[in-house]
Amino acid sequence: MTAPTGSVPASGRSARWVAYDVLRAVHESDAYANLLLPSTIARAGLTSADAGLATELTYGTLRREGTYDAIIADAAGRPVTAIDPPVLDALRLGVHQLVAMRTPSHAAVNETVRQVRQAAGKAAAGFANAVLRRVSERTPGEWDERLAAAARSDDERLAVRYAHPVWVIRAFRRALAAEGRADELDALLDADTTAPVVTLAALPGLAERPAEATATPYSPIGFRSAGGDPASVVAASGGLVRVQDEGSQLAALALARAVPVRAGEKWLDLCAAPGGKTAVLAAEALAHGASLEANELSPARAGLVRDSVAAIPLPVPVSEEDGRTRAAHGRYDRILVDAPCTGLGALRRRPEARWRKQPADVPELAALQAELLAAAFDALTPGGIVAYVTCSPHLAETAAVVSEALRTLGDRVEELDARAVVAALSSAPIDLAAPADGSGRAQLWPHRHGTDAMSISLLRRR
Template sequence: MSASAPRRIAYETLRAVHESDAYANLLLPVSLARAGVSGADAALATELTYGTLRRQGTYDAIIGVAADRAVANIDPALVDALRLGVHQLLSTRVASHAAVNESVELARAAAGRGPSGFVNAVLRRVSRDTPGEWMARIAEGARSDDERIGLLTSHPVWVVRAFRRALAAEGRADELDALLAADNAAPSVTMIALPDLADRPADARATPLSPYGFRSEGGDPEATVTGADGRIRVQDEGSQLAALALTRALPAKAGERWLDLCAGPGGKTALLAAEALKVGARVEANEVVPARAGLVRKAVAGVPMEVPVSEEDGRSRAARDPGAYDRVLVDAPCTGLGALRRRPEARWRKTPADVPELASLQRELLDAALVACAPGGVVAYVTCSPHLAETTAVVADVRASWGDAVEELPARDVIAGIASSPPDLPAQTDGTLRAQLWPHRHGTDAMSITLLRKA
């Protein structure tokens, strides 16, 4: 007997995520294609993979109680089999015997008969109680309210606190539960038809914020993407708005030069290029990681204009052309806390210690972008993170160093002018004009968008 293909693929993806720092959203589609798995089986493998990663913190606490030992003291190969089994037992309609037996088979294949007996015993212990009973049990062991919230919602405590502070900056701290729940829900697939280059499919539903976004009523979008020569692609609506905010912050004119300073993987670059094509502007891109630079070149291939892609540190790339660009996009490297719905493993990889180093890089990139910006030009500073140390603190530091040479433009008003339906974008309590998008409120990644005009 062996585990079914969907469970085997899900297990192998989990192992790669935890052993090799692989990204599930990149590895899983490749694994499914290589195995020839599609349809309902592919959907099951996807649910098992992402569901297990999203709820990993909660499942680890449950495994610790059921096994009477912390997961850190269990063979990692067995831990992933246990996580997969617990997810099926507590969060899916999979029959208990199937969840237990197939997880045991995965453990046996990975570690042998003896260790698989341990997995069998732990999962049978978990199966004897209801999900509600397990949640109550682990909540009782929490040492603080924030730890209890973290255990029940499967978020590290430091992320819970960062989210609360970011929401409080809008006077909306009471939305924390809704935000954490949204992080654990599978996001709908949002796509874009590049302006003037592609039309939405006939069965598409327009998105409420981006004028070019849509959601298809069909299933796998791959066929639509493949047949569109790069002019229709999957792209979160928040990502679309970040690029559009730069192009719409001030009226664009023919002959302008635009720079996407941290361009990988290229979705925003492609939209910038399509927008530039309409007004006669030129777009250049830069991405320091060669593999991601290759993705940028692939992303812009469907736009009939030349988009040079350099492979440099963004700081040195900007310094090479001071005052040369009318618009600069800085989609800065960040913790990625705004995309936990789509990259659930990120919540377990990042720590508070990562934030200061990232914030330092973000300040340097934003400062460099302003150097590259022409007088009267606009810089869009974007992070896929709502963490205040990566958003308002970075902008405040850079603005302080530039003084009156930089003014902030009303990003919330710009976004409202783009959207077909007025978005709920409350003012920031610190008086800044930043626009903060949220998964629970807008159905997007938690994208932060700040617009700065160079005097």
């Protein structure tokens, strides 16, 4: 995005300006913070300490944006929609420093006011100064009590406390209740507002976990770095080690290891971007004499998939087609449908998703998910398996899609016990609750497993 008027060039920007630039791009251009922030930090030439500050400012502010907006509206005496967006983003960063980082109030206020003056002018700076002074007059605990008292329902109180839209809270409650664990809602919401631990994957058969690293509790290929920048570990491996959520590792391995692999099997990753699961599947295919193809509709994202598998000594052709028609080009023994979804299971890593998605998005996504699953099933060989995976626990995107597929396909399909498959490949006992609907679906959770809320279902063609 264009730098604010009067600001310094990108190569000399401070951590606060880097965070501000990313927030503006997220809100103005629908950018993804997890993709934009690393490159913005690199262009600014930040030190390791300043990069850490920019990361905390960016992700911390995005995670708790709803709460901060409620505080700003109260302190400003007007809704946030009446505040100029460039000023609002600076105020959000300032409130995060005051409320969550416990930055001394004079430093947080003065730095933010200076930023607003450069970005929006003197009059806006005066307004920002007044708002932040009012914010600093109350402790974080007092703000919690004030916002809770103003809430009109228990769900609204949870919304301001944990910075989740009400509709997301209700969807999470229903998903937990389907496992008989609705009492875990607060723990889940709290986990979503906490920065995740960085996990890495050593591609099976191609890389080993560093001796000094700590193995992840569940994925047999996962580990946590002993310290330092994970990017250096990834770079040193030549692409055979990558940063990847443990839940994503388990989802790919569940398909690859659901049943023994026969040499010569053909596999397809139907919705492959950004390519992390594709890489795991490629390594597994290479080890067992199978082949793998990948598909991604977006040309730009298809490029990410090609980059992801470039270091693996297995040719992985990547097509750029609509998955609903691409699956019909052949017959496959295993197909991964990592379907486009709301992304509500990855709010720790993509915090802006909670503010972008709306309830109206779910039916359209669910219809697409059902069509992709149906197309994949039709492309299976007899005995072939499709893994239907979403990074969302929303029942309309998970249980409902699979239930409808089972109803429609009738005796042509058999649902495998994905929970048993994940438990068998897990390095340690894993607590996977049985859904009330009696399905074999495996649901991972941030608060329970430390992973994204990944849903995994396995369907076999009879």
